[in-house]
Amino acid sequence: MEETAVRLSPAWDEPEAVVAAVRSAGPFWPLASYAASDAEMAALGRERGTFTPPWFRQDFAREGKSLVPGAEMILANSRFVEGARQLAGGDEAVVRPQAVYVNIMGPTPFAFPPHLDIPAFRGFTRATQPVWLLKTMKTSGLFEEWRTKIVTAVSWFYAGPGGDFHYWPSGPEGPAVVESAPFGNVGVLSDNEATFHGVASLGKPDARMPEGLTSESRLIRDALGWCVLDGTGAEQAHFDDTDVRITVSWKADVFANTAEVATHDGGGDPLTLDTVVELLASDLAARGIGVKEPSDPLGDQEWIATLASTYQDPAPRLR
Numbered sequence: 001m002e003e004t005a006v007r008l009s010p011a012w013d014e015p016e017a018v019v020a021a022v023r024s025a026g027p028f029w030p031l032a033s034y035a036a037s038d039a040e041m042a043a044l045g046r047e048r049g050t051f052t053p054p055w056f057r058q059d060f061a062r063e064g065k066s067l068v069p070g071a072e073m074i075l076a077n078s079r080f081v082e083g084a085r086q087l088a089g090g091d092e093a094v095v096r097p098q099a100v101y102v103n104i105m106g107p108t109p110f111a112f113p114p115h116l117d118i119p120a121f122r123g124f125t126r127a128t129q130p131v132w133l134l135k136t137m138k139t140s141g142l143f144e145e146w147r148t149k150i151v152t153a154v155s156w157f158y159a160g161p162g163g164d165f166h167y168w169p170s171g172p173e174g175p176a177v178v179e180s181a182p183f184g185n186v187g188v189l190s191d192n193e194a195t196f197h198g199v200a201s202l203g204k205p206d207a208r209m210p211e212g213l214t215s216e217s218r219l220i221r222d223a224l225g226w227c228v229l230d231g232t233g234a235e236q237a238h239f240d241d242t243d244v245r246i247t248v249s250w251k252a253d254v255f256a257n258t259a260e261v262a263t264h265d266g267g268g269d270p271l272t273l274d275t276v277v278e279l280l281a282s283d284l285a286a287r288g289i290g291v292k293e294p295s296d297p298l299g300d301q302e303w304i305a306t307l308a309s310t311y312q313d314p315a316p317r318l319r
Contacts, residue, residue, distance in 0.1 A: 005169035006083045011155045011187030021070025027218040028056035052213040054106030061100040074100045080250050083189040084151040088254040094261050096253045103247040106239050107203030114198035114315045121146040123270025139311040142279045146271050149254045155187035158245035164200040172196050172316040210237035
């Protein structure tokens, strides 16, 4: 079977420096605020809740450029680069680190459900296209020759109870592989647009999840640990270092060889909306599913509903 994940140990030459960079950054904003809409949340297999859990995020690098001090060290991690090259096919593979973001999670009595990240295609990305369409394209399997392969490396800094990382390198019907705290200096690389992954509940059994958090809440570092502030600057919750789970996520575009790079950089054979609709409509017809080809494929509700019911990728469950 083709290798779909690589476990690294050690993941970092200087893990203490990574933790120091995280602690010096901020503020971190609620993870829910990074989802643009209810439709995006639905495309990710989740629903926007009526409350905001204590899950916070900050982007450290985007488009290959560092945004906070210390991000350069994370972006350039040679262990991640070599692991991504291994997943991409070996010595001829080209790896381009693109993004780093950090999630910080406080005590939470429920799981972060298994999910897939949002895919990208040549000429079709979330910058210009709705997330639901990108997810449908990936699930359909019709657009792999255009898909930009993205390898994600994740590593964690947490020694408390719970917070296990689950991932399914053999697919959602296969067994889960689990990384558990205390994590140590380890990391996992995979194609997270194709590999389900999720997080178990976090914290001690008697730990209380803070209530009343909103999209205006933010997490900052103080002398005693981590403080959650509301929109006015008033404290809503406080966590010791032992209470929070830090996840560092690194993403890179990967190409099998320089020919793929040239096609990508030259914009060769980009997808168009007409091509996407044509391929989807042909596949639906081959399945015996009758639906009128839409004049407005991004707004035709019958067309969208048909795609949603046809191309499903059932997620596994945390066990």
